[in-house]
Amino acid sequence: METTPPEYPFIQEENIDLKKFLFKILYNWYWFAIAMFFALTIAYLVNRYADPIYSVTSTIIVRDDTKAGKGQLSGYENLIEGMDIFRSKKNIYNEMGILQSFSLTYNTLSELKDFEITYVLVGRRGIKESPLYNRSPFVVEIDTSHVQMRGHRVNVFLMSKDKYRLTIDEGMNIDTILHYGDPFINESFSFRLFLRNPETFDPEEQLSNKYYFVINDLKALTNQYKGKLNITVNDKKGSILILTTQGQVAQQECDYLNKLGEVYIRSGLEEKNRIATNTIKFIDEQLKNIVDSLRKAEINLENFRIKNDIIDISKEGMAIYDKISEFQSQKAVLEIQKNYYQYVLKFLEKSVNVSDMVAPSVAGITDPVLISLIQQLIELYSQKTNLQLTTQPNSPGLRLINQKIYETRKLLVDNVKSLIHSTELSLNDINKNIDVLTVQIKKLPIKERQLLGIERVYNIANQIYTYLLEKRAEAGIAKASNVSDNKILDIAQPENATKVKPKTSLNYMIALVLGFIVPLTILLLLEYFNNKIIDKKDIESKTQVPILGTIGHNTTEDNIPVLTHPKSAMAESFRALRTNLQYKLNEKNQKIIMVTSTISGEGKTFAAENLGVIIAMSGKKTLLASFDLRKPKIHRDFQLNNEIGISSYLANQHSYEEIIRETDIENLFIATSGIIPPNPAELLENPRTKDFFLQAKKDFDYIIVDTPPLAIVTDTLLLIPYSDTILFLVRQNYSSKDVIPYLDDLYEKQKLKKLGILVNDIKLSSYYGYSYGYGYGYGYGYHFGYGYSYGYGQGYYEEEDIQKSLLRKVFHFLFHK
Known part of the structure; x- marks a missing residue:
């Protein structure tokens, strides 16, 4: 009588396995290292080549007639207030608008002669450009009676104390050598160039430097400075304005703010005098x-x-x-x-x-x-x-x-x-x-x-x-x-300037965070969209079907490693599987183990061969039957002739005795598939199929049946009635998770008798923590057979020489004590 395993309530787990994900991060540590290296490199380049931006401030106190009373005015102000000569009432927000107006900015820049021309030093690699303001080694004197091309780059190479080289690209193709003070005149320009400090000029120091200057368009420059001026009120009850601007040269920005305040106060006074x-x-x-x-x-x-x-x-x-x-x-x-x-x-x-x-x-x-x-x-x-x-x-x-x-x-x-x-x-x-x-x-x-x-x-x-x-x-x-009515409280000073860009420390911190978050996000996305079975928990969390064992990755070139490496971890994992199957097939006359999978390539033939060999090595008379009539492989691995086999038996061309072949392995017999027939499904429906299994049960202790993939052809469904247990293969990082609900449905409806899952091709070096042959536990339900605690058994296997990195040795020491 067949024993039915006790039913356990099944709850589908959807929570993220944090421990598993942590191991995945540790296993992929090098991607984090690479990402952080590139992020820090980019941060270094940004800090090295980005133009530095400085912020400078000045403060102005303005008269606000909406807050000032009569008692706050001086004697002459009371006189003027009484006459109402200067009738426009001062409002702090109107004054902010005046300070940011185009006309005031334009008048301010018109008085700053150093702003008329921008001098720039080009870096050695041509990447970084540094504005020099009034620190350039030369100055340009413009002919105001001549039309000047604004915003056009003029390159300068200082050759000696007497002469320099001047080039203009962008369609002009000008390349000439001039003496300092010589006029340069064409249809677009008219200027003369002088050394700023001829006495301290060092030709050798300047020989490798490249400069250029640009004659600025005053209206464009006005819009630029008008846009970047920021004005705030330092106190809601007060009338002190804080003027802030930013630029690459702190001294230049200070000069602008100070001149702006001067022109603002002067224009207000001139307006009052004019009235x-x-x-x-x-x-x-x-x-x-x-x-x-x-x-x-x-x-x-x-x-x-x-x-x-x-x-x-x-x-x-x-x-x-x-x-x-x-x-x-x-x-x-x-x-x-x-x-x-x-x-x-x-x-x-x-x-x-x-x-x-x-x-x-x-x-x-x-x-x-x-x-x-x-x-x-x-x-x-x-x-x-x-x-x-x-x-x-x-x-x-x-x-x-x-x-x-x-x-x-x-x-x-x-x-x-x-x-x-x-x-x-x-x-x-x-x-x-x-x-x-x-x-x-x-x-x-x-x-x-x-x-x-x-x-x-x-x-x-x-x-x-x-x-x-x-x-x-x-x-x-x-x-x-x-x-x-207004007064400058604090002028802008370059020594009080604040560097706002690039923020070196912040950039490195952002690089470290991005170097961690980007690969972490990629891992999360890969984990989320990955539909492949990765470890046992992917199966256990979604099905009641028991896992009968796990098989490691075959690192040898042999398809039957249990025979060539009997003391290996691979062989031990098949021994554990054998024990679990013997425990599962605990009733008399339960002998037939059908091995199948969803699709081709999941290792069912490999598992059937090695399972048959390991059972035979235990002294049990074992038959390995190749019922995969479409893509047979067993005869090649055992080097047998495939002209006679199950297909010819089912076609009534050969007898049962003729297709059963003894092998060099004691207690192991093989029935090859035979020549590939044109109608495998019809052959399997032949009554001789039942006769084959009845006779095999009489002659053998165990029959291992290799079948075609379940999801591809119907052959396996025709063979299921003859099986005593079904070993379903899933392969790590190959089989789809979608097959698990399908198996669970078949299991719950008892369409597959004593179904068990075998996880194949587990990588020894993976982060999931597998150790061949261990961790199966006793009893029915999720695990069968014997099992040891995780990580035990070092020195008992004839292992391949696997080189471990220093980091993995550290992880092994920390997590496998």
Whole structure:
């Protein structure tokens, strides 16, 4: 009666085997070493040849009117604030925009003459190029009256203290030798070259050096520096700006930042002075018109008093006089305001630079709409100026700004005309009031009436003159005490520069990390996409089918190593397999062991031959039957004639006794396959197949049946009913994992009786930790037969001489104690 092994619940394991993966990393250590070597080499080359980039900073404190109160202003600032001469309110974010504007950057670079030409030293291998700034051994003097080709490379070789070689490629093909100071002139260039320090020039030191210079395009250079300037506020509550820029030469970047701060402060001060000058000019024009009137009124008043000997005026006359004077004062103010409105209209017709316009407060105007429109127009023109330097004339941004300027100018003109109209209405009302008072004056005595008229004209002129003189004095004081709203706190200094690229230590650290991560990622991907069976755990985690043994890689040239190397690890592994099979076939008359696999090349014939030999060597009468009628191999390995065999027996051409052949190996008999028939499957369905196995069971202790691959042909399925156990071959790193679920399904449905798996071609040097013939355990379930602990048995085998590396010896010592 056949014994059924006990069923154990099967759980499919999907977790990553960390120990196995660690061994895989250790086994492939050289790939990590190679990857790290290349990564460190690249890091070294980057650190060696990458252009060094330095960061420099300066700080500027700016006035922020959104945070400063009246109490924080100085005396003259309070005076100016009261006059509202410098009417634009300072905002820290607007100032940041000004510092990063194209116009300010352009003006800054225009004043830095060393920025006009870039001098470069070319490395010996031509890989690295180092800008020299003002440390170049020569200087170039450009002829400003001649057109210069910008951005074109001019090569220079300093030959001696007297002459140099000049070459220009890129289509010009110029190669000439010149003396220092000689002009070089063609259609593209006109310049002279001099030694910077002729006294200290060393020709031998410079002989191997190669230089070139480039005449820079100022607009392109402006865009470059404008783009790399970074501005931050150091404190959310403060108004200190930190200016940072980066470049290959720290001194050059420091010079730029310091000059930028200087030009920024100077331009702000110049703007304030220009507004003050225009204000004084406007007041002077008004004073010029009133001085003559005041002088005439003063003379008339003096002459009238002398001629008529009248000193006092009656109380009634004084009352009328005071009222008329009040109206006349109001009229004078309105006349000044009207003049200012007309000035604005003329200014808009003639001038584009509205920032030079006199402030409305000078004329005593406080209309918020007018002031707001003027400020908006000034800001729009400033934006337009910056855009014109960086964009095309028909760019969408410029068209949008022009449209806004047009609309704002139109609103401003309409507002001014409206103010003129309202002022004229006010003047008419005042004139009517004055006319009423004039009628009352006519009732006074003629002398008194004449005196009142003269004094009225004089007082009006005097009041206007006094008012204008006060404004003139205020504007003069404001201009005289004018200082910049901003101040440089810290200038940029090259000794404080910070190297930001290349970051040597960080690059080496990144190289080490990448040198480890890249091969690790590749190993993970290979592991993830690898569909081959690598070790026993790939099988154990996915099936309940027991593993009956593992066979190592055959390092000999013999196909039957158990015969030629009986004390080898290979032979011992087959002995362990023999023991496991004997334990599995524990019932009477269970003798037939069928050996098969999924596809060709997994080693089923090799396993069948060596299993047959090892069983025969134990004293058991063994038959090795070659039922692979399509690709027979056994007859070649045992050097037997294959003309007579199983195919001829099944075809009823030979008897059972005729096909059973005795070999030189004691207790081993072989039935070869015979001549390859045209219809193997039909032959196997012949009743003589059953007769063969019945007779073989009577004559032999064990029958080893070599069959075709299970997944290729149906022959094996026809032979399964005659087998007592099936030994299914899987080969390391060759067989697909997809076969395991298929086997498990057959096993669970009892379609394959007493199925067992044999793992073949395990590499002795692999990282998976196999040791031939060991690790099978006792009992049913996953393992059968006997087994020793992993790693035992050193010195018991007749092993091949396998050379181990020093690293593997260390691993062996650490993990195989």
